[in-house]
Amino acid sequence: MSRFFSEKYRTLKAYTPGEQPQERKYIKLNTNENPFPPGEWVAEAVREETANLRLYSDPESGKLRKVLSERLGLKPENLIMTNGSDEGLNYAFMAFCDGNHPAVFPDITYGFYPVFARINGVPFREIPLRADWTVSPEDYADAGGPVFLANPNAPTGIFLPLEGIEMILQENPNNVVIVDEAYVDFGGESALKLLGKYENLLVIQTFSKSRSLAGLRLGFAAGSEALIRDLKAMQYSTNPYNVDRLAQTAGIACLERDEYNLRNAEEIGKTRAWVKTEMEKLGFQITDSRANFLFVHHSAFPGSTLRDRLRERGILIRWFDQERIRDWNRISIGTRADMKTLLAELSAL
Numbered sequence: 385m386s387r388f389f390s391e392k393y394r395t396l397k398a399y400t401p402g403e404q405p406q407e408r409k410y411i412k413l414n415t416n417e418n419p420f421p422p423g424e425w426v427a428e429a430v431r432e433e434t435a436n437l438r439l440y441s442d443p444e445s446g447k448l449r450k451v452l453s454e455r456l457g458l459k460p461e462n463l464i465m466t467n468g469s470d471e472g473l474n475y476a477f478m479a480f481c482d483g484n485h486p487a488v489f490p491d492i493t494y495g496f497y498p499v500f501a502r503i504n505g506v507p508f509r510e511i512p513l514r515a516d517w518t519v520s521p522e523d524y525a526d527a528g529g530p531v532f533l534a535n536p537n538a539p540t541g542i543f544l545p546l547e548g549i550e551m552i553l554q555e556n557p558n559n560v561v562i563v564d565e566a567y568v569d570f571g572g573e574s575a576l577k578l579l580g581k582y583e584n585l586l587v588i589q590t591f592s593k594s595r596s597l598a599g600l601r602l603g604f605a606a607g608s609e610a611l612i613r614d615l616k617a618m619q620y621s622t623n624p625y626n627v628d629r630l631a632q633t634a635g636i637a638c639l640e641r642d643e644y645n646l647r648n649a650e651e652i653g654k655t656r657a658w659v660k661t662e663m664e665k666l667g668f669q670i671t672d673s674r675a676n677f678l679f680v681h682h683s684a685f686p687g688s689t690l691r692d693r694l695r696e697r698g699i700l701i702r703w704f705d706q707e708r709i710r711d712w713n714r715i716s717i718g719t720r721a722d723m724k725t726l727l728a729e730l731s732a733l
């Protein structure tokens with residue numbers, strides 16, 4: 385830290401992203417990326433668009449929002465495109481939280497939420513998950529501030545059925561409920577269908593997981609026109625050209641053949657079921673994940689040890705140095721071949 389660094393950020397604990405090694409090739413099961421590449425048609429569209437790169441991108445992401453709104457059965461006014469869903473989440477913290485309205489989220493969830501709260505100088509309140517790591521909707525009644533729920537949750541992968549989401553929405557008429565659906569395409573059910581019914585619902589999704597475009601940085605938020613206008617005020621006050629030309633073009637190409645992505649997501653779900661069964665045979669305890677990862681525990685290995693042993697064998701998985709989950713690891717679902725190698729290494733260990 386330099387001596388010039390603002391007083392207000394000196395105690396900031398920034399988010400630690402999963403490792404992206406550059407020096408050697410690992411089987412990467414640590415950041416929930418999709419093992420399948422984006423379709424070739426996406427690359428082709430991007431190549432053509434490079435000719436226009438001297439021009440700024442459309443700050444409204446107009447064409448992309450139109451295509452996406454048709455796909456989702458919404459109006460373009462119900463959508464804002466963002467630079468990864470992280471940006472949309474940050475906008476929501478900026479727009480809806482303040483000193484009197486703390487962010488409210490589970491004690492075990494996406495590790496970026498407390499970071500977004502701190503960088504925006506707003507308080508937050510963590511509500512413990514039940515002992516089985518499910519969300520207890522009753523605990524969120526009159527939450528006192530915007531509720532942030534990853535569904536399926538990370539890193540547990542556990543899905544809260546939509547009745548639970550509805551209960552939280554109904555018990556919080558004066559709070560926005562933000563449902564972060566980064567992993568919903570791998571076996572959850574989207575709250576998008578509840579949008580017409582609840583003006584306090586904001587759904588956030590990403591192209592990083594089921595659509596194989598993590599490196600592109602593209603996400604979106606869907607909600608009432610009024611909520612979307614609030615988020616746009618954040619966009620236009622920080623980074624109007626938040627989604628670049630290549631990302632808008634790739635997003636459109638990707639959506640035009642979305643069935644390719646859905647097929648891959650289904651395949652990942654099948655691989656997840658198979659790996660879970662095989663790992664349970666090896667003595668692992670595993671949550672009921674509806675995401676593109678498994679959350680696992682083995683009594684013979686503290687979480688950090690399993691991560692280190694697999695790293696030595698060329699496989700990266702994730703460990704979180706956090707209370708309640710220190711003995712657990714999150715393992716992304718890769719290709720069948722990747723997972724075969726993982727199972728072989730686990731058996732050897």
Ligand SMILES: Cc1ncc(COP(=O)(O)O)c(C=O)c1O
Nearest residue numbers: 468469470494534538566590592
């Ligand atoms: C629950 C959850 N939400 C949001 C994100 C952010 O994804 P992106 O910014 O790539 O869209 C992630 C990334 O891993 C995540 O796990």
